[in-house]
Amino acid sequence: MGFSGSGRGWGEPFLKLMEGRFRIFVIDNRGTGESDKPDAEFTLGDLAADIAAVLDHAKTPRAHIFGISMGGMIAQEFALAYPERTRGLVLGCTNCGASHSIPADPAAIANLIPAPGMDPIEQARRAFSVACGKAFLNSARGQAILDQAIAEMGNYPVTPMHTFMRQGQAIGGFDSFARLGQIKSPTLIIHGDDDSIVPYPNAEVLQGAIAGSKKHTLKSAGHMFFWEVPEETARVAGDFLAAVK
Template structure:
């Protein structure tokens, strides 16, 4: 499993799977997650695509420096992973915080992006969400990661799944967030530092883009995805009925089907240098 060292000295861990000769897909996870949360998608992509999944700084097996991170640093990290893997351009899929990193990457490194999948993410702050994330960081640092996980679970897991999983959250927390609180707080600081001018730069994105959200997502509600889709000229919006913030796991079959269909169309568009816009859709 390869390691790459970034320009500021941080070591990042990544792994590859799937078809080595296939179109590359770079996968960027969100706050509190490591590359393994893409496992269900990597299995679905493996027969045709080469997947590259990495741990953001502050997560998984990557370095966990003290202090605040920035989304720009993390976009540069993603580009460094592509460099190390010898990939000139890739389809990029980002979830939640990873979706923000993907947007910034598409703005900073447009030549590296074949297409974008932006899942359960946003392009600007809400005051309530800033307060919520700051509270999570404070809880992590003063009460521990398990307490933070229990507090955050209702915002990430759908109501039905939450009722089923609630008894297990006490021991699942340390497994799902197996890193020190300072690293989690560093990622939160990066999110809170995002310039709301990001939305104004999105019209410059020209690659095929899929914006996807669950209609029960309360952390990054549908309106956030609608805003992104309105700003990116090439974007299409898909809403998954009954899905919450963690639909990549809870509704993996539906999400994977949508993702595979999009990547197939995006590959054709890249080859033909044509747009692939399709009507906005809701999926039950």
């Protein structure tokens, strides 16, 4: 999952579709969900090592890796550190670090950071207002999905404020561009073309730097494409991964 999100952030519709085709492990990144929440510095490489530890515990020596946003950065670090453990790689709505990325509007990013004293429900709506594509936000279906997600927020541990800071520091210290040529796993880059958080041209940078990678564009979808178009996302990613030897 991406910045500040727990494994619940994938959304049940998408997970159910993937679970129909694969044995899946959904990870709460360090600092989120039911994982430990240390207020100590860590890197995205450390979070990739956390994934390796989860797979060790699950007695799974090799796996497909699917990461979105910050999770896509962690997935790059995993593929680079553990090439023999990476089968297929799916990089969703992500980038390769500051040096070669196309930045978002700072005002959009600011909406993802909790404001002191703001009601959590108001904060969630503020974040979704930039994380989702306009077509989804302006649809009755989209609003119903967001209403349900917000209603369920209290059922799971809240991400503490220090996690936002620590994960933000880890993202700030990430830069994979010079190493992308070392990724040998079959790679799919999937990105919505209405993404306000990680602008779509970042997908083209990744595809240009990872030899043999494929790219799929989700039309009119935003950063939360796996909520907005779960069927297309699961079909495209699932077909790609199923074809990996």
